[in-house]
Amino acid sequence: MIAVIAPTVPNMSFSSHYSTIEVQCKLFSEINPHRLYTSSPFVSSIFSSSSKRKVLPRIASSSASPILDEPTKPVKSTSETALILIRHGESLWNQKNLFTGCVDVPLSHTGVEEAIEAGRRISNIPIDLIYTSSLIRAQMTAMLAMTQHRKKKVPVVVHKENDRAIAWSRIFSKNTTEEVIPVMTAWQLNERMYGELQGLNKKETADKYSKQKVHEWRRSYDIPPPNGESLAMCAERAVAYFKEQIEPQLVAGKNILIAAHGNSLRSIIMHLDKLTSQEVIDLELSTGIPMLYIAKGGKIFRRGSPTCPRTVGVYAFTSSLARYRQQLDNMDG
Numbered sequence: 455m456i457a458v459i460a461p462t463v464p465n466m467s468f469s470s471h472y473s474t475i476e477v478q479c480k481l482f483s484e485i486n487p488h489r490l491y492t493s494s495p496f497v498s499s500i501f502s503s504s505s506k507r508k509v510l511p512r513i514a515s516s517s518a519s520p521i522l523d524e525p526t527k528p529v530k531s532t533s534e535t536a537l538i539l540i541r542h543g544e545s546l547w548n549q550k551n552l553f554t555g556c557v558d559v560p561l562s563h564t565g566v567e568e569a570i571e572a573g574r575r576i577s578n579i580p581i582d583l584i585y586t587s588s589l590i591r592a593q594m595t596a597m598l599a600m601t602q603h604r605k606k607k608v609p610v611v612v613h614k615e616n617d618r619a620i621a622w623s624r625i626f627s628k629n630t631t632e633e634v635i636p637v638m639t640a641w642q643l644n645e646r647m648y649g650e651l652q653g654l655n656k657k658e659t660a661d662k663y664s665k666q667k668v669h670e671w672r673r674s675y676d677i678p679p680p681n682g683e684s685l686a687m688c689a690e691r692a693v694a695y696f697k698e699q700i701e702p703q704l705v706a707g708k709n710i711l712i713a714a715h716g717n718s719l720r721s722i723i724m725h726l727d728k729l730t731s732q733e734v735i736d737l738e739l740s741t742g743i744p745m746l747y748i749a750k751g752g753k754i755f756r757r758g759s760p761t762c763p764r765t766v767g768v769y770a771f772t773s774s775l776a777r778y779r780q781q782l783d784n785m786d787g
């Protein structure tokens with residue numbers, strides 16, 4: 455049997471878009487597909503997070519080529535820019551307490567809600583450029599969060615994997631281009647590769663190898679899990695990408711959102727907050743909680759976590775953020 459799901463209309467509001475997909479999911483909920491083919495991993499991911507089936511869709515990609523995007527020219531040269539980091543919302547494997555690493559698992563229903571809530575929290579903060587890992591849970595988080603942004607710009611994934619991808623995704627209207635936020639996907643921001651732990655249950659693994667051993671694998675700086683990456687190895691690619699691709703954009707005046715993973719973000723935060731390899735052991739990141747940094751005068755300062763969109767304190771962090779929020783309020787009348 456072949457079941458076909460048509461995409462929702464692109465300009466539908468998020469809630470109609472999501473509920474249309476959910477209705478389709480319910481209609482198909484009795485089918486247990488062996489395979490899902492899609493041009494939109496995002497839709498198939500919502501499909502899986504809404505269903506009760508045990509077989510999860512995983513993204514099998516033939517083009518695993520890493521993309522290192524050249525920084526675009528800065529659009530403005532303000533002295534202060536925002537950097538928001540979000541660990542993806544809960545995934546279906548977080549829910550099952552399985553080591554995930556680079557296995558491409560989508561968000562759970564809770565994760566979808568966490569991403570939307572994260573979006574509410576940052577809805578008044580300017581965003582010019584988005585970076586996500588190449589994994590669907592980070593991409594879903596970024597996209598769902600952006601549905602809440604008050605500026606209503608459209609996040610568009612930049613495809614540079616080959617000449618055809620570049621040519622076929624061109625936009626021919628200057629006005630439309632100005633209403634777009636480019637989304638850069640980078641494998642360098644992926645979760646640490648968890649080696650032979652991927653797919654294993656975390657509690658059962660601790661019972662087998664001892665809690666202390668598993669804690670070392672999960673949180674130490676330089677002890678890798680069997681045939682996987684240590685945090686230090688993950689930092690080598692994630693922090694290098696941050697320094698080479700993201701920092702120059704930030705310094706040049708772009709406000710940036712990064713949606714990534716527990717360990718790729720731990721390594722970036724270790725770099726930003728100048729944590730030692732001992733201090734990073736205690737750094738735990740919750741799913742779907744945005745963290746705000748401000749880049750100013752060549753330095754990047756941590757400013758905490760926006761707790762709710764209307765919290766005066768958060769937007770009084772800096773005069774630029776307060777001004778931006780005022781502009782949004784004026785636009786809404």
Ligand SMILES: O=C(O)[C@@H](CO)OP(=O)(O)O
Nearest residue numbers: 552553554555645672716
């Ligand atoms: O399983 C994983 O990929 C990560 C993040 O969910 O787990 P941990 O918290 O052990 O680093």
